[in-house]
Amino acid sequence: METNVDWQTVFQMQRKLTQHIAENYPVQDGEDRVKKKAFALMTEVAECGNEEKSCFKFWKANPIPNHEEMLEEHVDIVHFVADIGIEMGIKDYKLKPVKEDVLGLFAGTMYLAYLLAYGKFNVFDDLISSVDELGGKLGFTPEDIARAHKRKNEINYSRQASGY
Numbered sequence: 153m154e155t156n157v158d159w160q161t162v163f164q165m166q167r168k169l170t171q172h173i174a175e176n177y178p179v180q181d182g183e184d185r186v187k188k189k190a191f192a193l194m195t196e197v198a199e200c201g202n203e204e205k206s207c208f209k210f211w212k213a214n215p216i217p218n219h220e221e222m223l224e225e226h227v228d229i230v231h232f233v234a235d236i237g238i239e240m241g242i243k244d245y246k247l248k249p250v251k252e253d254v255l256g257l258f259a260g261t262m263y264l265a266y267l268l269a270y271g272k273f274n275v276f277d278d279l280i281s282s283v284d285e286l287g288g289k290l291g292f293t294p295e296d297i298a299r300a301h302k303r304k305n306e307i308n309y310s311r312q313a314s315g316y
């Protein structure tokens with residue numbers, strides 16, 4: 153299946169970033185990083201949705217989307233999906249077609265993140281598939297996503313270095 157995100161590269165990069173952040177901020181006794189990262193993912197989905205206002209802000213006369221901001225939020229979502237996969241020890245995932253519109257993808261991604269973290273349901277394939285589909289439905293090419301992901305990955309390292 154053709155994908156909008158080069159997940160193999162994303163996972164390779166995320167493994168290093170996750171390890172780097174864990175060295176700076178070691179996991180505390182009893183801390184559930186899957187729950188925290190699932191919530192971080194939900195907040196990024198909300199931020200992305202807030203840039204693509206036209207899918208839900210029916211009360212606004214002129215809900216103009218901000219494509220650059222939307223792309224930045226989308227690659228934050230991509231970061232956290234891979235991060236959750238790593239945190240959960242996912243070895244194998246399989247992308248599948250998702251028949252949802254943008255609104256359904258935003259809401260579904262949040263719901264799946266909740267199910268994974270709190271219900272312990274095995275829905276990682278659904279989660280990664282929804283986020284992949286979202287990138288395309290928001291109008292981004294695989295090249296747009298790869299470029300923005302690489303840029304944000306570098307920013308994440310400099311933020312760690314500067315004690316952000």
Ligand SMILES: O=c1ccn([C@H]2C[C@H](O)[C@@H](COP(=O)(O)O)O2)c(=O)[nH]1
Nearest residue numbers: 169170173227228231232235304308
């Ligand atoms: O454990 C973490 C913490 C942060 N990030 C990355 C994902 C996003 O690109 C960015 C989100 O951080 P803020 O920009 O919202 O601070 O950091 C991770 O990948 N793993």
